[in-house]
Amino acid sequence: xxxxxxxxxxxxxxxxxxxxxxxxxxxxxxxxxxxxxxxxxxxxxxxxxxxxxxxxxxxxxxxxxxxxxxxxxxxxxxxxxxxxxxxxxxxxxxxxxxxxxxxxxxxxxxxxxxxxxxxxxxxxxxxxxxxxxxxxxxxxxxxxxxxxxxxxxxxxxxxxxxxxxxxxxxxxxxxxxxxxxxxxxxxxxxxxxxxxxxxxxxxxxxxxxxxxxxxxxxxxxxxxxxxxxxxxxxxxxxxxxxxxxxxxxxxxxxxxxxxxxxxxxxxxxxxxxxxxxxxxxxxxxxxxxxxxxxxxxxxxxxxxxxxx
Amino acid sequence: xxxxxxxxxxxxxxxxxxxxxxxxxxxxxxxxxxxxxxxxxxxxxxxxxxxxxxxxxxxxxxxxxxxxxxxxxxxxxxxxxxxxxxxxxxxxxxxxxxxxxxxxxxxxxxxxxxxxxxxxxxxxxxxxxxxxxxxxxxxxxxxxxxxxxxxxxxxxxxxxxxxxxxxxxxxxxxxxxxxxxxxxxxxxxxxxxxxxxxxxxxxxxxxxxxxxxxxxxxxxxxxxxxxxxxxxxxxxxxxxxxxxxxxxxxxxxxxxxxxxxxxxxxxxxxxxxxxxxxxxxxxxxxxxxxxxxxxxxxxxxxxxxxxx
Numbered sequence: 001x002x003x004x005x006x007x008x009x010x011x012x013x014x015x016x017x018x019x020x021x022x023x024x025x026x027x028x029x030x031x032x033x034x035x036x037x038x039x040x041x042x043x044x045x046x047x048x049x050x051x052x053x054x055x056x057x058x059x060x061x062x063x064x065x066x067x068x069x070x071x072x073x074x075x076x077x078x079x080x081x082x083x084x085x086x087x088x089x090x091x092x093x094x095x096x097x098x099x100x101x102x103x104x105x106x107x108x109x110x111x112x113x114x115x116x117x118x119x120x121x122x123x124x125x126x127x128x129x130x131x132x133x134x135x136x137x138x139x140x141x142x143x144x145x146x147x148x149x150x151x152x153x154x155x156x157x158x159x160x161x162x163x164x165x166x167x168x169x170x171x172x173x174x175x176x177x178x179x180x181x182x183x184x185x186x187x188x189x190x191x192x193x194x195x196x197x198x199x200x201x202x203x204x205x206x207x208x209x210x211x212x213x214x215x216x217x218x219x220x221x222x223x224x225x226x227x228x229x230x231x232x233x234x235x236x237x238x239x240x241x242x243x244x245x246x247x248x249x250x251x252x253x254x255x256x257x258x259x260x261x262x263x264x265x266x267x268x269x270x271x272x273x274x275x276x277x278x279x280x281x282x283x284x285x286x287x288x289x290x291x292x293x294x295x296x297x298x299x300x301x302x303x304x305x306x307x308x
Numbered sequence: 309x310x311x312x313x314x315x316x317x318x319x320x321x322x323x324x325x326x327x328x329x330x331x332x333x334x335x336x337x338x339x340x341x342x343x344x345x346x347x348x349x350x351x352x353x354x355x356x357x358x359x360x361x362x363x364x365x366x367x368x369x370x371x372x373x374x375x376x377x378x379x380x381x382x383x384x385x386x387x388x389x390x391x392x393x394x395x396x397x398x399x400x401x402x403x404x405x406x407x408x409x410x411x412x413x414x415x416x417x418x419x420x421x422x423x424x425x426x427x428x429x430x431x432x433x434x435x436x437x438x439x440x441x442x443x444x445x446x447x448x449x450x451x452x453x454x455x456x457x458x459x460x461x462x463x464x465x466x467x468x469x470x471x472x473x474x475x476x477x478x479x480x481x482x483x484x485x486x487x488x489x490x491x492x493x494x495x496x497x498x499x500x501x502x503x504x505x506x507x508x509x510x511x512x513x514x515x516x517x518x519x520x521x522x523x524x525x526x527x528x529x530x531x532x533x534x535x536x537x538x539x540x541x542x543x544x545x546x547x548x549x550x551x552x553x554x555x556x557x558x559x560x561x562x563x564x565x566x567x568x569x570x571x572x573x574x575x576x577x578x579x580x581x582x583x584x585x586x587x588x589x590x591x592x593x594x595x596x597x598x599x600x601x602x603x604x605x606x607x608x609x610x611x612x613x614x615x616x
Contacts (some may be wrong), residue, residue, distance in 0.1 A: 044484065085456075122411035126412070127479060134476070135467070141463035165350065
C-alpha cells in the first residue's frame, strides 16, 4: 500500500480500480486491527470473541477507505493514516452493536449475520460496544502525531465526532423520532449526525495524517459532510427498494418501525435527486486536490451506485 | 485549591482535614465538569439531561480526590490534574450506568436515586454511558501535557485502564461468575479489574500531571492497586452488613443474586483482615512521598473506615 497508486487523471485511459483499492485497503486495515486488538482468546475470552465477531463480520471498511483515500489526496503516506482508519472503524462498529440492541433499533441481523446481542446476549453486547469504543481511543493515541496535528487534535476530533453532540445525538434523535411525524429538516439533523459526522471525521483524520494545510482540511470537511448525507439517503432508499437477502440485513425495517426516512418524507424520486445533488457537491469539494483525489472520487461515486 | 495545603507531618498537632479536602475538591471537580460538558439543555436535551443526571447524582468523587491528592503528593499543582480527574469520573460514571442495566446487574437504585435506565429508559441509558465514555477522552485530551507524559500517554493510560483487559474484563468476569462458585483467586481477578484498575489509573494520572519521576509513578501504581482492592472488599462487606437506606443503593443485592463476594468466600472477619492488610501495604507504598502524601494517607484510611 502506498500513496503512489496511479490516479485517474495521470492515466485517463485506465479508470480508477475501486474494487482493488477497497480490497487492498480492507486487507491492510484488517491486518492492523488484528495487531491492535487483544486476540480473541485473551481472558476473558467472551468479550474478545464478541469484539472480533462484530469487527470482522465482513464490513466494507468504507470509513477506513475514505480515511486512507483522504491521506493520499493530501499527498501523505497512507500508512501514517492506518491507526486513525482503524480507530474510526472501531467507533463505527461499536455504534452498530449498540444501535442493534433491543432497547434501540432491535435488529437481529447485520452484515448477513446474527447481531452481537443475539449471539452473546445483551450484557456482553453492551460491553463489547464499550470495549470497541475504548479501543478506538487506545488505537488513535498510537498514531505518529504530525507538525500541524498532535495526538491531542486527533483524540479531540474522534471524541467530538463520536460524542453527544454528533454521532450519539443522531442516534438519540433517531430513537425519539420513531413513530412520529418529523420534518425533512429534522431528518437531515439526524442523518448529519448519525452518518456525516463519522464520515467527515474519517476524511479529516486522513488529511491530518498527511499534515494537510487548513484549506485542505476544510475541503475534506465539506466533502465528508456531503458524501455522508448522500450515503445515508441511499441507505434509506435501499431499505425501501431491496430485499433482506440483497442487503444482508432486515429490509423494510424502517417502514415497519415507522422510522422516518427520506423516501417516506420527500418520496423516492426526490430522495434520489437529493442524493445525486449532494454527491455533485462532494465532487466539487475535491477540486483543490486536482489529480490526487481519484480514490475519493471513486468512493463518492460508489456511494451513489451501490446496491447494498 | 493548591498543592500547598498543610500536610499532616509538618503540623502534627492538627490532623489532616479530610472532610474539607473532599468537599473542596468535589466542588472544584464539579465546577470543571460543568465547564467541560455540554449543558443539560443542549440538543438533544434527553441525552444531556441523562449525562448530567448520573454525573451529578451526589457521587463522592473518590477517584478525582485520589487523582488530585496524587498530584499534590508528587509536588504538582492540583489544577493541572483537574481535566484528568474529570475524565476518570466520567469513565467511572459511565461504567455505573451500564453495570446497572437490566442485562447486567439490574439495579434500580444508585446513590439513593433511581438508576438511569429507570428514569430515561434502557436505550438512553446505554447512550448516556457511551456519551460519558466518549466525553472522558475529549476531556482528557484537553490536559496541558507534560515533559515526561504527553497527551498520548494520558489517553493510553485511560483507555487501557478502562479497556477490555481491565475495567471491562472485570465486569465481564463478574457477569460470568454470577450464580457460580468461584475461587478467591478468581474473585481477586474481578476486583483488581473492576476497581483497582481505575483507582490505580486515577493516582497514576495525578502523578503524570505533576510530571512525576518513574519511581513515583511506580509507587502510585502500587498504592492504587492495594487501595483499590481494599476499597472493593469493603464494598462487599458493606453490602452484607448495611441496610439499603444506609448505602443509598439496594443492599444484600450481592447475596440475593448469588454474586461472589469476599465475605461469601472467605468469611466476614477474614475479609476485614485482608482489607486491613491491603491498606497497610497501600500506606507503605506512600513512604517515598514523605510528608506530602497526607491526603493520600487520609483517603486510604477513609476507605477502611467508611460505613457507606
